[in-house]
Structure formats: structure tokens, C-alpha cells
Amino acid sequence: MDNRQIVLASRPTGVPDDTNFRIETVSLPEPGNGQILLAQKYLSVDPYMRWRLSDFKSYSAPYDLDEPISGLGLAQVVESNSPHLKKGDWVKGLFPWAEYVIAHTDALTKIDDKIGVPVYRYLDVLGFVGYTAYCGLTTLGKPKPGETVVVSGAAGAVGLLVGQIAKIYGCNVLGIAGTNEKINLLLNEYDFDEAINYKTSENISQELAEKLPQGIDVYFDNVGGEITDAVFENINTNARILICGQISQYNDDKPEMGPRFLPVVLKKTATISGFLASQFAHQFGEAGKKLTQWILEGKLKYTETIVEGFDQIPNAFLGLFSGRNTGKMIVKI
Amino acid sequence: MDNRQIVLASRPTGVPDDTNFRIETVSLPEPGNGQILLAQKYLSVDPYMRWRLSDFKSYSAPYDLDEPISGLGLAQVVESNSPHLKKGDWVKGLFPWAEYVIAHTDALTKIDDKIGVPVYRYLDVLGFVGYTAYCGLTTLGKPKPGETVVVSGAAGAVGLLVGQIAKIYGCNVLGIAGTNEKINLLLNEYDFDEAINYKTSENISQELAEKLPQGIDVYFDNVGGEITDAVFENINTNARILICGQISQYNDDKPEMGPRFLPVVLKKTATISGFLASQFAHQFGEAGKKLTQWILEGKLKYTETIVEGFDQIPNAFLGLFSGRNTGKMIVKI
Numbered sequence: 186m187d188n189r190q191i192v193l194a195s196r197p198t199g200v201p202d203d204t205n206f207r208i209e210t211v212s213l214p215e216p217g218n219g220q221i222l223l224a225q226k227y228l229s230v231d232p233y234m235r236w237r238l239s240d241f242k243s244y245s246a247p248y249d250l251d252e253p254i255s256g257l258g259l260a261q262v263v264e265s266n267s268p269h270l271k272k273g274d275w276v277k278g279l280f281p282w283a284e285y286v287i288a289h290t291d292a293l294t295k296i297d298d299k300i301g302v303p304v305y306r307y308l309d310v311l312g313f314v315g316y317t318a319y320c321g322l323t324t325l326g327k328p329k330p331g332e333t334v335v336v337s338g339a340a341g342a343v344g345l346l347v348g349q350i351a352k353i354y355g356c357n358v359l360g361i362a363g364t365n366e367k368i369n370l371l372l373n374e375y376d377f378d379e380a381i382n383y384k385t386s387e388n389i390s391q392e393l394a395e396k397l398p399q400g401i402d403v404y405f406d407n408v409g410g411e412i413t414d415a416v417f418e419n420i421n422t423n424a425r426i427l428i429c430g431q432i433s434q435y436n437d438d439k440p441e442m443g444p445r446f447l448p449v450v451l452k453k454t455a456t457i458s459g460f461l462a463s464q465f466a467h468q469f470g471e472a473g474k475k476l477t478q479w480i481l482e483g484k485l486k487y488t489e490t491i492v493e494g495f496d497q498i499p500n501a502f503l504g505l506f507s508g509r510n511t512g513k514m515i516v517k518i
Numbered sequence: 519m520d521n522r523q524i525v526l527a528s529r530p531t532g533v534p535d536d537t538n539f540r541i542e543t544v545s546l547p548e549p550g551n552g553q554i555l556l557a558q559k560y561l562s563v564d565p566y567m568r569w570r571l572s573d574f575k576s577y578s579a580p581y582d583l584d585e586p587i588s589g590l591g592l593a594q595v596v597e598s599n600s601p602h603l604k605k606g607d608w609v610k611g612l613f614p615w616a617e618y619v620i621a622h623t624d625a626l627t628k629i630d631d632k633i634g635v636p637v638y639r640y641l642d643v644l645g646f647v648g649y650t651a652y653c654g655l656t657t658l659g660k661p662k663p664g665e666t667v668v669v670s671g672a673a674g675a676v677g678l679l680v681g682q683i684a685k686i687y688g689c690n691v692l693g694i695a696g697t698n699e700k701i702n703l704l705l706n707e708y709d710f711d712e713a714i715n716y717k718t719s720e721n722i723s724q725e726l727a728e729k730l731p732q733g734i735d736v737y738f739d740n741v742g743g744e745i746t747d748a749v750f751e752n753i754n755t756n757a758r759i760l761i762c763g764q765i766s767q768y769n770d771d772k773p774e775m776g777p778r779f780l781p782v783v784l785k786k787t788a789t790i791s792g793f794l795a796s797q798f799a800h801q802f803g804e805a806g807k808k809l810t811q812w813i814l815e816g817k818l819k820y821t822e823t824i825v826e827g828f829d830q831i832p833n834a835f836l837g838l839f840s841g842r843n844t845g846k847m848i849v850k851i
Contacts, residue, residue, distance in 0.1 A: 236785065409780050431781045440781070444773035447742050448764045450792035452569065457790040459783035 188213040190253045190283035191498055197238055200436045200506065205238065206254070206499040216287050219267050223260035223276065223286045223293075227305040228516045229312075230502040231256060231342075235435040253281035257308055259296070260286060270295065277307050282498050284518060302480060309342055309513035310476055310487050313462050317429060318346035319472040320465035323354075325427050325458045326403040330355030333397055335416055338407030339377065340367035342513040343429055346476075347405045348377050349485050359397060361389075361412055363508045370511065375486065389415035400424075409433045410441065417446040424455040436506060488512035521546040523586045523616035524831055530571055533769045533839065538571065539587070539832040549620050552600050556593035556609065556619045556626075560638040561849045562645075563835040564589065564675075568768040586614035590641055592629070593619060603628065610640050615831050617851060635813060636822075642675055642846035643809055643820050646795050650762060651679035652805040653798035656687075658760050658791045659736040663688030666730055668749055671740030672713065673700035675846040676762055679809075680738045681710050682818050692730060694722075694745055696841045703844065708819065722748035736760070742767045743774065750779040757788040769839060821845035 187210050194207035216222045233245070234256060240247040248254055258280035262270050269290045270276065276293040280286045298304045302311070309315065328334055334351040338344040339360025348371065351358045359379040360371040371377040379396045386392050393401070393415055400421035406413050409431035420426070434441060450457065465472070479485035490510035492501040494517075501509075501516045520543050527540035549555045566578070567589060573580040581587055591613035595603050602623045603609065609626040613619045631637045635644070642648065654676075661667055667684040671677040672693025681704065684691045692712040693704040704710040712729045719725050726734070726748055733754035739746050742764035753759070767774060783790065798805070812818035823843040825834040827850075834842075834849045 241785070406780070409778065413780065428780050428784045431784055434778060434781045437781075440777035440779065442775045443778045445742065445767060445776045446773065447739070447746065447761050447790075447792070448767045448770075448773070450790060451761045451764055452574070452792070454792045454794055454797060456792070457780075457783060459780070459785070459787045459789070461787055464787060 186213050186285070187211075188283055188285045189495060190281055191495075192251050192253050193238060193248045194251070196240065196250070197436075198438055201235065201238060201503060203499050203503070208496060213285055213287065216264055216266050220287050220289060221262055221267055221270055221276075221293065222264040223280075223288060224263050225258045225260045225280055225284060225286055225518050227259040227308060228280070228282065228498065228518060229257040229308045230498065230505060230514050230516060232430055232432045232435060232505050234502065235506075253283055255279055255281045257312065258286075259304060259307060275304055277312070284495055300477075305489060305491070305515050305517075306487065308515055309489065310346065310480065310485065311473065314342045314513055315346060315476045316465065316469050316472045317462040318343045318350060319476060320462060320468050321427050321429055321460055322347050322350050322403070322405060324465060324468065325460060326351075326405060326425050328354045328356045328403050331357070332402035333357045333359070333399055333421075334403040334405065335359045335361065335393070335397070335401050336405040336407070337361045337383075337409075337412045337416070338430060338432065339371055339380065340364075340511050341407055341508075342510070344405070344407055345375060345487060345512050346485070348375060350479075351403070351405075352376060353479065353484055356403070357397075357399075359393070361408070367508075367511060370488075383412050390418040393419045403427070405429060407432060410443070414444055414446070417449050420449065420453050420455055422453050422455075424453055426455060426457040428457060428459040432506065489515050491515050491517050493517045519546050519618070520544075521616055521618045522828060523614055524828075525584050525586050526571060526581045527584070529573065529583070530769075531771055534568065534571060534836060536832050536836070541829060546618055546620065549597055549599050553620050553622060554595055554600055554603055554609075554626065555597040556613075556621060557596050558591045558593045558613055558617060558619055558851050560592040560641060561613070561615065561831065561851060562590040562641045563831065563838060563847050563849060565763055565765045565768060565838050567835065568839075586616055588612055588614045590645065591619075592637060592640060608637055610645070617828055633810075638822060638824070638848050638850075639820065641848055642822060643679065643813065643818065644806065647675045647846055648679060648809045649798065649802050649805045650795040651676045651683060652809060653795060653801050654760050654762055654793055655680050655683050655736070655738060657798060657801065658793060659684075659738060659758050661687045661689045661736050664690070665735040666690045666692070666732055666754075667736040667738065668692045668694065668726070668730070668734050669738040669740070670694045670716075670742075670745045670749070671763060671765065672704055672710065673697075673844050674740055674841075675843070677738070677740055678708060678820060678845050679818070681708060682812075684736070684738075685709060686812065686817055689736070690730075690732075692726070694741070700841075700844060703821075716745050723751040726752045733757075738762060739764070741765055743776070747777055747779070750782050753782070753786050753788055755786050755788075757786055759788060759790040761790060761792040765839065822848050824848050824850050826850045 340362040407430035410433035673695040704713040740763035743766035
């Protein structure tokens, strides 16, 4: 049968655009013995994928040219040659950007679509996004009741959770985001204590100082750049700074220049930790339990930006860099 | 009796010079009941004092205008009204920059001048300098045998010790310093594996990559600026970066610009820790024991730059910023 897939047509220099991607129609073989034919239904596009479009060596290998991009997806079983899965079952896995996928059961995680939340939530709160927010904030951030937590990209996939988890821990929370709609959402729907629109703020550092005269104890950074410069000017002694993302910097071919802040890190005896959820794999069980519990208790809300259509995958990905998403960016195929 | 002291005449903007200091002759009263009259013999000048000349709020308060600068010193008892100390005893304490000091015994630590090393070593290896190197490197750096440690300001007070302790821990050690004499010292006297003269290097980053193709696991930074930029380009996954000093940046009134490196910190899941020896006070006992043991075993060598003359204190301090010192900068009064 015919199958559409999206391959890396060229490596971007600077900001990627749709010429870096190409939709191809290829022929899909019949699933073999022990194999499963899956129809991909929801697919996660994530900022880290920008690195893999370049050939920078990091924790995950660059995508190959003319080969399909891959990432986290949710799929339904169409045809199963395995006793472990039957038609209609939902599974999660690392899939190519393709409509149909053939996979072995050992590369798939069966998911329960009857727990009372939309199934695509396995791509965010009940998956890496949730683990990233929970493990990063609690293990590296060590938030204590009464402390002040600032999160950048606060209306993004991870940021929405970080703010809510910090509130559950009894912290004062300020979120930074880039539209008034997002600011309203943070303050009115998600109970952040304070919020700053970095695009309209005349002086982010001064606004932080005014809104948080007590200073900043924990900074959960998804964005980097000038937002982070402003935060460094307002950190407290022994501040914990967590580098989860630097989306403002991913499209630079060489480092942007900015004010040196290591003297402040020294004077404030602060700690900066670059981290990936994968380093907390041993905590995922605990994280999943806590997150599920908080959802069921009504303490944790969530939202997604769902883009529809297989051919919209590249646009959804590119939209991450212009802040098009509130909450997790997901493509529905 | 008359006593000379050095006061803060004005707060420097940018690079301090001798106009920021003033020598005054004041009258010293007789020591009262329980008080000690001390003659200060050796005095420590340290980079952190630069902060205290400005009115930046950090862990230690700014020096007051027209009041004496103060710091760590070694003194001998001239006259004692206390049963705990007698004439000729050596003590360590926080003293004003003055020839004579009157103090209470509870502000003094008696030191043993018969342990086989010069008494001024209590201002470096057997004091905060030693504790800084030992506690910072071992507790935050967690060096493992076979790992690669880079230290900037390698021929400076702390750097000389960091390199040697890293060698004791079985690491491969590269030191960065600013004169050929210092480079020779590191390679030939202190058994560093590699050394780079940052002032004559055409490309520090490239030289690091050539000398350390295995990459850098621990970076102990005393200097900051372009040296540190070059190191960030060569760090390994899970690198530990310790910010002990940023002497290249202390005279800047506003932050210098430099390449943003948080994206690298993220990709390499590195950790940056600004630290002060004082946060390891609970480890000082252990540190003192280890350092003394290594000295007696011949595993740890040391050197000082000793400047003579009370009126030379400001010049000795200013010399820290031009790399005039090898090992600890000490003034002999």
C-alpha cells in the first residue's frame, strides 16, 4: 500500500523553512511475522528536533538527509501479527513522520485510552513533557514553600506544568510568555501569581524587580537570550537555574552575543544545570504517578495546540519557534 | 603609639589604582583588659576584595569609605592582657590593613609556627586558598581517575593547588596561565600534563581541542572571559564547571559581552556552580588534614609571591589583576 512520509530534504542554516522538508509517497510492505501495522494518529513536534536537523553532535544523532524525520507518536493498530496487540489498540513509540508504520511490539508501549483524559495527553503531561517538568523542577530546582520560581516559555509545553507544579510545592510563581492571550491564560486559568509579556515589556529586568522584590530562587529556562539575561539580574543567593530549553537560540549558526553573567553566578553562588528528562529515567515511574494523581485531583490542568493534517507537520514544527503553540504542539493526522 | 593604616579613599570605577587608597597615621590606644596588641607580619590580598571596594551587595559587605580595608592576616603578639596568648605567639585573623592591631582573643586563631612549613602558608595552602581548591574541586568537581581537568589562573593562588589535587585524584590536568615562566613552572615544577599560555595562543579553543582530543570533564575557573569561552567549546557531556573566580571581569562596571553558551550547557547537560569556600565550612577540618598530609608526603608543593613593605599593600593588590603573582600574593610587613 502507499504511504506518505516526510524526509529531511536539506539541512537548514539559521531559521528552517518548509524547503528543508519533502513529502514522499513510498510503498509500504505487508507486516511480517510478529510485526504490527500502525496508523499514526497524533505526533509530537518538539524544539529539540531543530538540533537534529543540523549535524551537531549531541545526545541524539542528527537526522539523515533524505530519510524520514522521526519523533514521538501515538498510533492505532490496523493489523497485528502479534498476540500482544490487537486491532484498535493504542500504542506510543518513536515513529517516522509517516501515515503508517510497521513496527515490532518491543518498540511499542501500549497505552490505556480509558483513563479519562484525551489519548494525546500521553504526548505531553503523561510523557516526556510531564517527566521533564516534574523531574527537572523537583530534583534540580528543589523548590521550597515560599520561594519564588520564574519560568520562561511559561505557556509552552513544559512551562505550563512547571508553573503549576511550583504552585503545588507552595511557591510564588511568575511566568514569562510572548502574547497577551498567553499572559491572561497564565494569570486567569493557571493561577500563576505574576506574568510578564516579554514582547511588550519595556524592561524585563526592571519589571521582574518590581513584581518580585524578594528576588528569584529558582529559574526554569525554556527560552534563553534576553529573557534569561534579565532573570540573572534578579537572582537570589543560592539560586538554582535549570536550562531545559533555549529555543531563542536554536536557529543561530554561531552563538549570539550577550552579557557575561558568570560573575553574578559567582557572587550569588548560583547553580546552573543543563538537563534532559532522560537523565531522570529512574524517576519516571514516580513522576507518572504524581502527575496522574494531580490530574485526577484537579490540581493540574493542561492544554494543547492541535494542528490537523499530515502535510501540516513541518508547519507545526516551524510554529514552535514563533510561539504559535500554547501548551504542547501536537499534529493530528 | 602611632599606627599606620590604609583606608578606602574612593570607590574605583573600572580598574582601581593607587588613588583609591590612602595611608593614614592614627593613634593606637593601649590594649584594655583581655585585649591583645598585635604586630601584623603577613597579610593576604585577594581578588574578591575588588567587589568590596564597590558597593555591590554580595556575600560580604562593601568596605566603608575612609575606613581601613580589611582581610586575612598573620600577626605576632606584642603585648597580651589575656592568659590565652603570650608575647611572640602567632595568630591568624581578619585584620585591618594596619601595622598594629588590638584584638580580643576570641577573634583570633592561634597557629603553630613549628610544623615545618613557613608560617605564611596559613594564608594559602593551610587556609582559605587550600580549602577553596580542595572543597571546590572534590565536592563540586567530583573528579574521577582518567578524567580531564582544566584550570584557569593555573599558576595563581588556588590554581596551583587545584592542578596538583586533580593529579592526586588520577586526572589528566591542563593549566592555563599568562606568561611563559608560569607555563614552564606548571609543566616542569608542578607536573601538569599540559599548559596553555592564553596571552600568546593564537586560538585557545583550537589549542585545547588539539591538546585534549578527549574533551574536558571538569573546568575550575578562576578567570572567566575569553578563556572560559574557549573551554565551553570543548566540554564533554556531563561536564562540571566550577566558578571560583572571574578575575578578568572584576573591573568591569557593566557586564562585558561574550558568546552565549547556555545552549552548549544544555546540549552537554553540563552543570555550572558558583561557589565560595565558606559554603564548605563543615569540610574545613577534613580539608586541613588532607592538605597537611599531602604536604608532609611531598605530594603537594606551593609557592608564594611575597611583596615587602606596608606601603606596598595597594600595589600588591593591584598586581593581582595583571597576573603579577605566581601562587598566593602575600605582603610582608
